[in-house]
Amino acid sequence: MKTKTVTPSRFLRALTATLVLFHTARADDEYYNQFTVCADSAVIVEELVITCDSPGAYYYGSNKYRNSATCMGGDKARLEFIFEIVQDIETNPYFSLEVQTYGSVPSKEVYSQVDLCSLSTLKSLDGAVCPGVGLYMVTEKFYFAYQNDEYQYNFKPIASIGFASDVNKNYFDLGGANTDSCPGGTFKNWSTGIDNTASKTIQFFLITFGALLFGTGAFLAWRYWAVKRELNVGPKREESMQEDLLDEEDVRRIAMMGREKDLIDA
16 A cells, blocks of 8 residues: 655645635534545545534524534535645546435435536635646535434435546546545545544644743733732832831930930939
């Protein structure tokens, strides 16, 4: 199995991809973030997130949910994925997207061999023009059909993605994710995603920033206390010195009065 080589430019693109997708996910949810990609592909899926909203109006205290990592029949799904075209492609790729469900909820075929570059939901993240080499994001919203049995269950949907150079291809020669139609049937695990990249990075930043903020606040509080104490001690010290001078003056006066009394008595 070949290892993934990360160049500086690709690292920056991957970081951009992670930050772009972060607004969809929350750190306390376990989002689906592990998938397989076709090996040695011209198009590589970098990030993938699927979340669901339950049907009906959401309000606090209800049994409705928003941006859930798990779904049920009838839910409104939001799918976002980021992919990178790493090789020059002569013609516009054809794109397929199917979301696998569970139980009696039928799978959702979103696209089947459509022109990728003509998608209205396609967005370039680095200024590249499809199908040029660059980083792109696709955002899709759709509804799952209702289940047709009496059981209540939820599931984590799995997106199967494919890119082909020709509409008549029976496999995804340009690459794909979570598919058995890779060239030669070869694929490899991909362990990138929101839960183990962006959220942990931002959590680390927030913890570090919080510790720095706390330390700065503690130092400023200590400094304020020290300055205030110095200001309070100064007048008291001066007053104490004045009292000491007065005491010495009184002693000299008493001594002089004693000597004068002795002279008078003599």
